[in-house]
Amino acid sequence: xxxxxxxxxxxxxxxxxxxxxxxxxxxxxxxxxxxxxxxxxxxxxxxxxxxxxxxxxxxxxxxxxxxxxxxxxxxxxxxxxxxxxxxxxxxxxxxxxxxxxxxxxxxxxxxxxxxxxxxxxxxxxxxxxxxxxxxxxxxxxxxxxxxxxxxxxxxxxxxxxxxxxxxxxxxxxxxxx
Amino acid sequence: xxxxxxxxxxxxxxxxxxxxxxxxxxxxxxxxxxxxxxxxxxxxxxxxxxxxxxxxxxxxxxxxxxxxxxxxxxxxxxxxxxxxxxxxxxxxxxxxxxxxxxxxxxxxxxxxxxxxxxxxxxxxxxxxxxxxxxxxxxxxxxxxxxxxxxxxxxxxxxxxxxxxx
Numbered sequence: 001x002x003x004x005x006x007x008x009x010x011x012x013x014x015x016x017x018x019x020x021x022x023x024x025x026x027x028x029x030x031x032x033x034x035x036x037x038x039x040x041x042x043x044x045x046x047x048x049x050x051x052x053x054x055x056x057x058x059x060x061x062x063x064x065x066x067x068x069x070x071x072x073x074x075x076x077x078x079x080x081x082x083x084x085x086x087x088x089x090x091x092x093x094x095x096x097x098x099x100x101x102x103x104x105x106x107x108x109x110x111x112x113x114x115x116x117x118x119x120x121x122x123x124x125x126x127x128x129x130x131x132x133x134x135x136x137x138x139x140x141x142x143x144x145x146x147x148x149x150x151x152x153x154x155x156x157x158x159x160x161x162x163x164x165x166x167x168x169x170x171x172x173x174x175x176x177x
Numbered sequence: 178x179x180x181x182x183x184x185x186x187x188x189x190x191x192x193x194x195x196x197x198x199x200x201x202x203x204x205x206x207x208x209x210x211x212x213x214x215x216x217x218x219x220x221x222x223x224x225x226x227x228x229x230x231x232x233x234x235x236x237x238x239x240x241x242x243x244x245x246x247x248x249x250x251x252x253x254x255x256x257x258x259x260x261x262x263x264x265x266x267x268x269x270x271x272x273x274x275x276x277x278x279x280x281x282x283x284x285x286x287x288x289x290x291x292x293x294x295x296x297x298x299x300x301x302x303x304x305x306x307x308x309x310x311x312x313x314x315x316x317x318x319x320x321x322x323x324x325x326x327x328x329x330x331x332x333x334x335x336x337x338x339x340x341x342x
Binding site (some may be wrong): 002010021022023024025026027028029030031032034035038039045048049052053054055056057058059060062063066067070071074075079082086089090091092093094095096097099100103104108110111112113114115116117118119120121123124125126127129130131132134135137138144145147148149150151152153155156162165166168169170171172173174176 | 179183185188189190191192193194195196197198199200201203204207212213215219222223225226227228230231233234235237238247250251252253254255256257258259260261262263264265267268270271273274280282284285286291294295296298301302303306312313314316317318319320321322323324325326327328329331332
């Protein structure tokens with residue numbers, strides 16, 4: 001796989017395992033970002049820029065936003081890694097077929113709901129740290145903060161397509177460099 | 178599928194890891210044609226998106242090598258935008274616990290307790306990730322266990338109150 005640094009290559013099977021592990025402990029398509037970021041960036045196997053690029057691609061392509069990890073796989077290791085990621089993100093959701101058989105016991109079980117609530121809160125917390133690190137990678141300045149807040153504001157309106165938001169941000173980056 | 182079945186399906190997806198859209202699609206497919214239907218439905222959901230994602234990413238890699246300086250400049254705008262949109266995702270994760278909608282199903286703990294739990298766990302998880310080397314997986318599992326413990330505590334208190342009454 002193409003690593004961020006040549007000495008930090010991760011085998012395809014290891015990449016697949018990291019994606020599966022992260023997806024098993026996520027509650028949404030992007031809930032696996034903190035786990036993968038923590039596994040890949042400190043070891044130089046991926047960069048913050050690659051995560052941002054993959055996330056952006058995942059948001060603007062049709063289908064679930066969780067396909068961002070397929071884009072990350074392609075960035076890191078080409079088509080084989082992308083396909084491996086696709087396979088791995090498909091497996092955890094199919095557990096719903098098992099959950100369905102147990103649904104009367106699981107669906108409203110307070111302890112299961114309690115686990116998911118704790119998990120979701122922690123994912124939000126570690127996601128904030130990951131986002132802060134992403135922002136630090138391009139430097140915190142009035143310009144980058146303004147773009148981040150602007151993107152947040154536009155997405156809150158739910159009227160501006162994400163593709164347009166990223167296009168505006170890219171233009172801002174080009175104009176303000 | 179009836180509205181009730183769809184609502185139940187979404188509830189099941191909320192307790193299943195991974196991408197909820199794949200899970201709901203698999204459930205709908207299973208209802209139509211069993212496990213085969215589940216697989217075919219998920220494949221239908223993902224095929225076009227995956228092809229476009231792969232094609233776009235490969236194209237981006239090619240363009241990146243030809244126009245490196247401009248791509249880098251564009252990224253200086255895209256990365257902060259990613260952060261901004263990511264903040265919305267974080268809020269969407271916390272909102273069911275901090276500001277649940279009026280028609281939300283009953284939570285296992287009182288609202289105020291849930292709000293405090295959510296904020297404490299989010300801050301603690303972020304702090305532990307920042308200042309320690311604890312693996313994220315362990316951190317997330319531990320937070321889930323805290324959620325179980327708190328829910329169990331209130332479930333037990335509720336049963337004791339009922340048996341006392």
